[in-house]
Amino acid sequence: MTVVLKQLYQRFNQLRGRRIFIVPTRFGFAYVVFLILILLGAINYSNSLGHVLCFLLGSLGLVAMLHTYRNLAKIELKQAHAKAVFYGQDINFKLIFDNPSSHDNYQIEVSSKQNTHRSWNPFKMFKGYDNPQMINQLKPQQTTQINYLLPAQQRGLYALGRVRIASVFPLGLYSTWSYFKNNVTALVYPKPEGSLPLPNTTQQGKNFTSKHIKGLDDFSGFNRYRTGDPIHAIAWKSVAKDNVLRTKQFTSPQGGHLMLEWQAVAQIKSLEERLSQLCIWILQAEASEITYGLRLPNSVINFGHGEIHRHRCLAALALYE
């Protein structure tokens, strides 16, 4: 018996779909007060048309309830995804809403709340939804993608949280809302900032195939002096040691190998700032087409280059605990 009832209940719940809340707004309450005033006036003056108007407006209020409910009833959040961003930028969650019904839905407010843990106060459940954004229209039997912007205020995996859709359409007398649970997250990289210059490329690594182009920018090592080398390039300090003339070699960093070491930023005190420094280095390295790797205390990412590699490195920074 109980099993049958349980099944029936589940079936019913499936039919009912999401839970949709609806309560009168403060204007709705004001409307009721006005109606009561009209009714009292009509009774006092025994005014038949006064009754008619009061009843008409009352029925309008009831019908408005159905319309407001209908405005949210069938909407589904089909998909949500977002690209990774840097700390401080806006995460653009692309939410795809589906309106399978045969009528338009208007003026739907989307908001979300990260912190979804239960509180002792059940009413807390309804509060704390911010970053409201208005969808003007959802066309019938279509999906609509909206860009829901959330400021990235935390490094790491940033959850979209519980999405709330709400509407007061059409008369503003009722407010109806509903929630979508999801576990959509966006990755937030550290903020790319820092004052340290990019370290020099080294010859470490497996292959030495990259070209060495003589340049003036970065120090890359010593060579024996050969006639014709510029005098200012002679490393005079080493002459004092062993009486061998060497010249300092400078190369442009193009195509060099660079391991971005955790140690290199050890002088920066705050963890976030260290990560930020590494982050901007990664961006700089990527921009100057260096083959680079990343060594963090808990992980190593080998040399590489390109969009995917960059993401791997940045993700490692983002998720660093």
Next chain:
Amino acid sequence: MLGLTLGALPHFSFQPLWVSIIFLAMIGWRYMNSWRGWPLPTKRFSKLKLLQLSIAASTFVFLLMSYGNLIGRDAGVALLTVMLALKVTEIRSHRDYYLSCFLGYFLVVTNFFYSQSIATAALMFIVVTIMTGCLISLNVPEQSLNSRSKFKLASQMLLQAIPLMILLFIFFPRIAGPLWGLPNDAYSAKTGIDDSMTLGKISQLIASDEVAFRVKFADKMPKQSNLYWRGPILWQTDGVTWTELEEQLQTSQDPTLTHSGPEYHYTTTLEAHNNKWLFALDFPTAAPTVIKSHFTQDGQLRSDETINQRLQYELTSTPQFTFNIDDEPYLQQALQLPDKHHIRTKQLAKQWLKQTQDPLQLVQIALNHFNQRNFYYTLTPPPLAGDSIDSFLFESQRGFCEHYAASFTILMRAAGVPTRIVTGYQGGEINPIDQFLVIRQRDAHAWTEVWIKGQGWLRVDPTAAVSKERIEQGMSTIMPLSMRSPLFISNSQRLAELWQKMRNNLDAIDNKWNQWILAYGPKLQKEFLSKLGMPSPNWQTMALWLSISISITLLTISVILFYHRQHSSPIIKLYTKFCNKAAQRGFKRENYEGPLDFGQRLKQYYPQQSDEIDQITQLYINLHYGKQSASIDELRRTIKQFRFKKS
């Protein structure tokens, strides 16, 4: 804004001109703001703010001056109108906007204090639609829904609300008002018969087309010439004005009445006239039961309360009756004459007294005098100079009922015959559409009664001596057509007749409206619900019926609202049936899945049925995507026969 203006429109006719002007000016101001960007009274434009405040303040002062208060009906409505208009000029927030809309609804109600006609109701619907549209536009920006669709939505919602409204109207338990004391001017002044008569007064009524009351006879109807509807009875005169018996003179002794002859049963629907008398056909056998009422000493039916709303009562009358045969307590009053008035009239009566002492013969002499001398019945008598009775009898000799009744009474009293004037209505017009006898203000009449010992009060209508048609055929026959229809069509007989016909129809509708919609109060509700089959209509059962019927209607509306209509071809419907069969097995066709892909997926799980699945898919594709070589019947048959077998 348009809604507000429309809502306020009917008020313009009742309100002082300046209220309407302020209202229109304020609305115009707001309009210019949204159209041309005129500044509105805000903190930035402090002078304008000052102007607005001074308008508000002066409105208070003026209203106090012209009405003496601010909470009476007229003053209250005027105040509401002006304040609403001022509010419109300073709408800034959402809240202001809502408030104005709600006040706009309220303004509509105030209309009903003045008029409850069908036209007002229609106007109400229009105003409410516009207001609702305004509320919608408050919640939806223009780019997602244009104004036309907003008003379409508003009227759609109102249409859905109407069935609910009707149910509420029928079943909502009605409470008899008033709940608290009404302001003095709660009921506006009405035209109608007065409790005093000054020559020339009734002629104002005669120009009025308003309905005084309507009568429905149960079976038969007396002759037109017997349709005397008794109103206030006038005894005392100061030479100019006639008034009723003073209250303190009246005793609680009932008049002695005997009834004989045929009885007539009828229902009267009396329009509100803000007085206490109930008009009844001479002479009712008993007071009506629906309202506390009594007969006065002079035989007038009076309610205990002022009649300030439409009232329906049933009566039985017998045209043959006797009234105080043997003893009349107010003989003195019936012989009272003002001392220094009507000298020539009194002399004429003295001459007659020399001929005979018999009161009946004196009456006859007077009637003959009216009949044979040069007296005319006219609705537009010349103005009377000096002593009105003397100058009428001896100079102008042109007048209508009240002239004849008054001068006859003076003549009789001077000759020593006790006489009194009865005012009321005479005749009426049958509306051929609904067979109601309609008595209009223009049927107002004044006649006389003389008291003769042994016979009681006898009705004498001196007007009949001059104009028989007035009494026998009713007012409408002697009234020239030009007075009965608007000027522009009165020239053509046919147009005037058409007008009359149209008016009859309208009047019949109006009557139904009055009888059923406007009169629907606690009493009629009980009657109606008993007819519907509710055994004992108290408020509990009403509430039960109301909630049940409201729920059913709401359910119906929501089914209409939520029903997912699919305008699909029979081919798609058939294929959907097939998909549903699959869905029952747990294979729901996804939105992105084409029929071929879906078929492939099904075949993986039901390999032994792959032929049938292929066939259905192929038929569907051929039918739906153009190749009409396949027959729809085949698809129908195959899908019908198709069963998923357990694999």
